[in-house]
Amino acid sequence: MAVTATRNLQASSKPEATTAPTLDFTRNDNRIDELLSLLNEIADLRALMALSEWDQNTSLPNGAGEIRGMQMATLQGLMHERETNPRIGKLLGELEGAVSDKRYSDADRGLVRQASRNYSHATKLPRALVEEMARVGSASFEAWRTARATNDFALFAPWLTKTIALQREVADRFGYQETRYDALLDIYEPGMTSKRLDSLFATVRKVSVKLLQRIQTLGTPMNTSCLEGKFSAAKQDQLCIKILEHMGYDFERGEMKRSPHPFTTDMGSPFDVRVTIRPIENLMQAALMAAIHEGGHALYEQGSPAEFARTPVAGGASMGAHESQSRLWENAIGRSEAFWLGQFNVVRRVLGKRFASVEPSEFARALNAVEPSLIRVEADEVTYNLHIIIRFELEKQMVNGEVDVNSLPRLWNEKYQEYLGITPPTDTDGILQDIHWTSGFGYFPTYTLGNLYAAQMYETLRKVFPDFDERLAKGDTGFILAWLREHMHRFASVYLPEDLITRMTGSAPSPTYFERYLTRKFSALYHLPPEK
């Protein structure tokens, strides 16, 4: 069983001593005060933007799309005006040197780092480029939709070419040490480089491919019939709300609604953090696992200190750090037998007799079926990262100018055959499946980074709590949340992700933990024989 797989792990990741965190802003420095008041205003505008987007996804009448677009463009313009205020640049210039001094706190340094980053992003791109990106983004999105519907990559190719050119310009303007791709990656995962990813992902790829082959050839097939059944959206809402409550999601500072795609957003962490799900009648586990996933994101935001509200150090440290939380809860915890032992009474109570005769262990097993598929968002834990690595490899080549756009469908399909053993029958199921490339590059790798970080935290957690499974099986998840709050959430984005992970787990980001986690969990689930 997954839940016992890491019992005998080697003591390789003992948390090391780090300097004690200092998390109060220095209040006797007028420059910090003034900076904060300018940043508060920007944070408020961002929150209003998040509210507009939330409303777009959960409420906006069909006929209001166009006028809402204009309103959001106005808000975007105002934000840009405020974000590029030269006074911010001046204050940051003075503070950047100053805050390295010990008199200043970690929070001050985080604040200046985050604010400088935002200021640099806002000021380095000329207005014409930003507008061109918005224009190409919209047109590219429309072309992508049509291309997908008609399975015609040629319709999308010219827009992808334009997007590549624009993203290269963005990279040049932001600046980078080694490759253009690094500049884009840094937007989502500060401090990360493609060289580093190459090394991390090489292990992930090797481990995943091998494990998949072993499962396919040696594994005991898994029965997932216990998940079948039709359940109303209202019932699924009810179940998801209960599970979110049990995870510690605070409905006094949040709300769950339905939307076409599940997501988490905040209109001012930690006070207003909301999630959505999308119930599908005959696929109950989709909304359920989405709720746990989004719940993981939301708990991170709800754990951001109140003192950081309305500043750029509020909320998650990076996309990868964020994804670590959603994946930890969804996969390591939410797909474990111990978790469902503790929560299955809720499933039975809400969904009724269909689950009276289903065992929690059977349910948990069924949530872990491995099956190479063409579609990333439906992938299991073993194959998921292969989908990401394919995208990472291709977009790196695009940004670095090493590939002809027209050859991409072929390259995509070759990689799917090589890594997953399947070839997409159409480009719609292949290179046209994700929305991401209608706007840019550098985001995909953070999904896999999230999985690596999560595994690293999971191993640490199991070491800290030797009775991890027993607690979970009793329905207790509070000890996990408390640990995450203490060792991660309260730091919000004060530290760079790498520093944060090191602080939490005693070791820098590494693929070893994920390798151990994945191999042990799925070897047990699929009754794989010991390796020779």
Add this chain to the structure above:
Amino acid sequence: MAVTATRNLQASSKPEATTAPTLDFTRNDNRIDELLSLLNEIADLRALMALSEWDQNTSLPNGAGEIRGMQMATLQGLMHERETNPRIGKLLGELEGAVSDKRYSDADRGLVRQASRNYSHATKLPRALVEEMARVGSASFEAWRTARATNDFALFAPWLTKTIALQREVADRFGYQETRYDALLDIYEPGMTSKRLDSLFATVRKVSVKLLQRIQTLGTPMNTSCLEGKFSAAKQDQLCIKILEHMGYDFERGEMKRSPHPFTTDMGSPFDVRVTIRPIENLMQAALMAAIHEGGHALYEQGSPAEFARTPVAGGASMGAHESQSRLWENAIGRSEAFWLGQFNVVRRVLGKRFASVEPSEFARALNAVEPSLIRVEADEVTYNLHIIIRFELEKQMVNGEVDVNSLPRLWNEKYQEYLGITPPTDTDGILQDIHWTSGFGYFPTYTLGNLYAAQMYETLRKVFPDFDERLAKGDTGFILAWLREHMHRFASVYLPEDLITRMTGSAPSPTYFERYLTRKFSALYHLPPEK
């Protein structure tokens, strides 16, 4: 029956010829173009403010109240910055004279008039005064809540005194011809004066008091038992949505939700106009009539021309004009037998067997029970305006400095005894009942103005459509909406309310129509003997 009461009306209100409306902005004047682009931005910010308020009332988590307040204050500050842009003042200065020229359209003149008004309101109040008003408003609201809960007017009195002083200062800064109260009234009902209201309301008061007395002494008591029964919020939602659809409310450009108090708002008319209701389990008619009332407001906003979107001529001409739409639909139409003849199948279908044996006429009658009560928001059509007139008389005295605040509870109670024949047993049921005086004065009279305007439109409608009742009884309301769209909604706020009413009905605002409407309707409903 109410629905036949105005059959024999005298032909006193034949619509007069007016100049043909010109409703396109002049596009070959750079000053108009520039003004529009500045005003578009302000309109977008207002829409975002409306969205924030909508969210506050329908979604906002309890714990997010404070941070949302800060975000809205930031937005308010930005709006004020934009609204007071001297460039707007300059352009308006140039255009104010120019647009009287025939080359310009009614829309241009309306635009300049509305924009000048907004600019004047924004620039005439110094920032310190605006902030003081916000501060006193919050404190006054808290004091009012406590005062109400403890029936202790003395707690509220000092804040009311401060509010009076601030409102007098606002009036002085805005300027007025005759009395300070006129300056405040003009905020909500442009062009209206208290002298004019005195004259209109004198008739309303006389008519209402007399009719109430005749009903109480000579009327056949009314049986309202057919409205009893418990209905789930979900059922009430369903019924209200159906009725809104039948009224012509466009759900493609709107949405209905629940909130603590029913309201209508827009985030950009006509594209995004939303309503709320508040279902109460054992008081089905409350949500139902609120839906029709809010539907009336919403139809007005949804009828605003697309070309006026994001400008200050979009949407209703005044609070009174707005209230005319909600009252016309709620009372003149929505409390008529003909309307329920046409809609009762929906009630039966949605609410089920409870209404199988109830007749539409019985249902419509029950919606019109007259009973003097202490509470304005629960008042019937006969007594409603008396509640308003009492408030109008008192707030006029407050603003004009003619009354000692401490004597207000006594004056309030005396007026209730005089007009309605009842004395509030406590100040909680008396002078402390409304939230309005925690922020200011001048709004209340627009409720009664709405009733007068509505009656004037209703009489006109019945003259234009001799088969008014027959159509309604067949479930048709489209002809009413079409007429309102043609004669009112498409003008949005291009004309001042008085001009608009004259244009629609051929006569300036007058109490005669309301007098006829009320007397005929309730004489019939209560089987009153002919007057001597």
